Amino acid sequence: MNKRALESRTLVISVVFVLMAVIFIIRLFYVQVLNDKYKLDADNNSKRNITEYPARGLIYDRNGKLLVYNEAAYDLMILPRQVPEDLDTNSLCKLLRISKDHFIKKIEKAKAFSYYKSSIFEREFSSEEYARIQEQLYKYPGFFVQTRTLRNYPEGTAAHVMGYISEVNTAVIEKNPYYKPGDYIGKSGIEQSYEEELRGKRGLRVVMVDVFNREKGKFAEGIYDSTAVSGNDLELTIDADLQKYGEQLMQNKKGSIVAIEPTTGEVLALVSAPGYDPNLLVGRERSNNYALLNQDELKPLFNRALMAKYPPGSTFKSINALIGLQEGVITPSTKFSCNNGYNSGRFHMGCHSHPSPVDLKYSIQTSCNSYYSNVFRTIVDHYKKTETGYSKWRNYVLSFGLGTKTGIDLPNELNGFVPNIDYYDRYYRKGGWSSLTIVSLAIGQGELGFTPLQMANMATTIANRGYYITPHIVKKVGNKRVEVIDTSIYRHETGIAPKHYEEVVEAMYDVVEKGTGTSARIDSIQVCGKTGTVQNPHGEDHSTFIAFAPKDNPQIALSVYVENGVWGSRWAAPMAGLLIEKYLKGKVKREDIEIRMLEGNLIEIPKKP
């Protein structure tokens, strides 16, 4: 090969050099100038949006007693990228007290979410558990702890009122842009109805992190940062002592107690039995506990106070008396006879033995079925058409807040039921029913279904001699009284004259003084009440009682409903008496009755054959 040919190879090699440089430049131009993907990736790598969770509002009772506060909890986080392949799984499982299968499932889940981003591995360890785990955690790279807050209920009371919080589900996230995965939201009770007040405002910090996820300072000097604003504290209308006492009285029983301050509509106690300790629905055991409660056949999660539809029984007679008086079909001195019941043609409705005939006062005191069958039929029939009379009657009933939602500031309240004309037209046929067909409404039976809250509201309306204020459970949001912010709280009138109420109130006073409700009698307080014994086709009859006290200037009105309590006078009336005594006197003197109530167990009673 000649020298010149070889010299040309110097040029060939130089050209190869230049070609390589050109290839690199083209590639760099593509990667750095034309393609934007890598800029985003670099941001994803090093920018972290860190949510600053605001403290959720605290909740107090009407006397300033703390009912809910926040407690630090610790989520164990995982960053799959940093988890070594030879991780000592067995010892970590032991430390966390979880099974290996569970561990593997969680690891897979975290990896599926992201290999490079951290996610929650196990939630909500308590401070004690955290202390134990933290000591050993350095042995397991890729795991670290993030704090968050959990609710704690120092009084362990009013679980149904409080409700609970849990992680938002995807449906909520899609509907409401405020929520991000991992956020908590109120799922029932006031946690749900006052969610927006309680949650506060989330803050955000944008920081730079390195490859080990260590914070390296603010992004863009913090111009995208915002501080978290704590949620508003709530003051409830609930009296925690009364509430607790009600829960104790209802232990081992099914039913409900609702107490209301008549002049304000403030709910003093709202008991649904059986209940549960609200602390069960907090922390790592929540889902287990929830499942157990949910499977319990006594349905402890079911808020009977707002959702159970019970017939009011004889407590409803007071209402029929008021309607009769207002409609002018009776006067206080109108008498009806009763021969162990009401007879019309071949129809017979039984009554117990008592002197006859009966006037208004005595009819309430002795709870005469015959009297109210007559009153009810007269109300309906003194109009030309049954339908007209019935809808007149029905409108009075509705004006007591019965059969429709009261509008209390709690979720999941049900309407209750007062049949309308359509219902009877469908059930019988148009024109196929008369006052006699539906006469069981006279004594609070038949199709009627009221919630315990509605029955308490009924007592409230009588106590107020004709009106009620929308019942509510929150008194103050932050520093503001709830009446100021909530326009749904106002005075509802019944349209029945106060003088008629006086008649009924006196009669109810007699019930407690010398009638069916004497077990509610308290020496120094004038208590008015009305018993009810509700026919129950599925088992023992239900025991119910509505009451208020003192007779003049009432401070408390309440309804007590004890399932399978047989007679209104057996359980509901004495309990109502104890609650009134507790609330007005601060302390119960009649200990024999108290013990009998506390020890009573109606849950194991076998069903009627």
Next chain:
Amino acid sequence: MRNSTSIFYNLDWFTIFLYLILVFAGWLNIYAAVYNEEFQSIFDASQQYGKQLLWIGTSIVLGIIILFIDERFYNTFAYVIYSVVIFLLVLVLLIGAETKGATSWFAIGGFKIQPSEFAKFATNIAVAKYLSTLNIKISDLKTKIVAAILIFTPAVLILAQNDTGSALVYGSFILVLYREGLSGNFLVIGVATAFLFVMALIMRNEIFIFPFDIQLDGTILLIILVGLVCALLWYLNRKSKQLLVIMIAVFIASAGLIKSVDYIFNSVLEPHQSKRINVMLGLESDPKGAGYNVNQSLIAIGSGGISGKGFLEGTQTKYDFVPEQSTDFIFCTIGEEWGFLGSLVIIILFITLLLRIMYLTTRQRSDFARIYGYGVACILFFHFTINIGMTIGLAPVIGIPLPFFSYGGSSLWGFSILLFVFLKLDSDRMKVL
């Protein structure tokens, strides 16, 4: 004898200038790569940039010493230097320290010396000496064999140290041999074989799906593609019967190579052996998942945009997302903080240096100096290509430093010696008769 002033007078100051710019640019980028708030002083000797400054200083001293040594020394003692380095390469295998699975270090005091970084210089000087010997013709089989032994001995020893990258550098001597008369076919065959080998490794586990539900495994697809290329080459010159024969031979040889790669990996090697080869070639990069390093590197460079994020502002670099960022992946820092413009400048600087060296070879009267110069250019070129190619996803992840840039005393010394010896030979070119 001339005095020292005239040594500096004849020196190629342009090359020195390029050298200094590259070295100091490297140092700035090392500072940026390992920068953190705790150690802000750029001269902190406990940090890599502080140490690198020490290496730069000593390299310059070393360069000056080299310039003072008589140029005949290198020619005369070429084989001695080569033998000493080979001895050291053997010795390091026996008593060397192990880091990251490679036994390539001597730990002397607090310092680590890596003989393989000096072996490039030694091999180059020996090859130049041998090829410049009178009456040596590369067309002789004996010459080829001797040259191959000179080149492959250090390569094999370095491979034995588990430092695949540094061993592969010796492949760059094929360009030197080509310049000295080795048939271009060798170059083509060499490059093509390497290419097919890597492609076969990459594709052998892939399944390709084509329309009409045709599925081909990678090995078969590769053979078909080679066949198509051969057919096309013959078709362009279809009157030549000789070419037809050659193309058929090429096709059979390629198919054989591809199939045997597949066969060896599937049936001969143990799984852990084939995995190791894949890792060495950067095909199965690391436990964090395939391509993690390259991806982070691309993110760093790509996010730099046109003009970069600014000095010390690279988030990928500063927050350690890029692996080995002061050594093998130093180019990421340039790409991220200085952007396309900075990268362009560095590439132009390198290419200018390489072309300058090639230009300087043309003015040598001595074959020894001339061939030595080719070696310098080719070794630097190989490092440049593989290192930058790897960071921008064009070359497999083979850990070799970017000359003058990457952190490391041995490599900077090695490259400085390599370059300054050539500058010395060049400055004394007039003395050669």
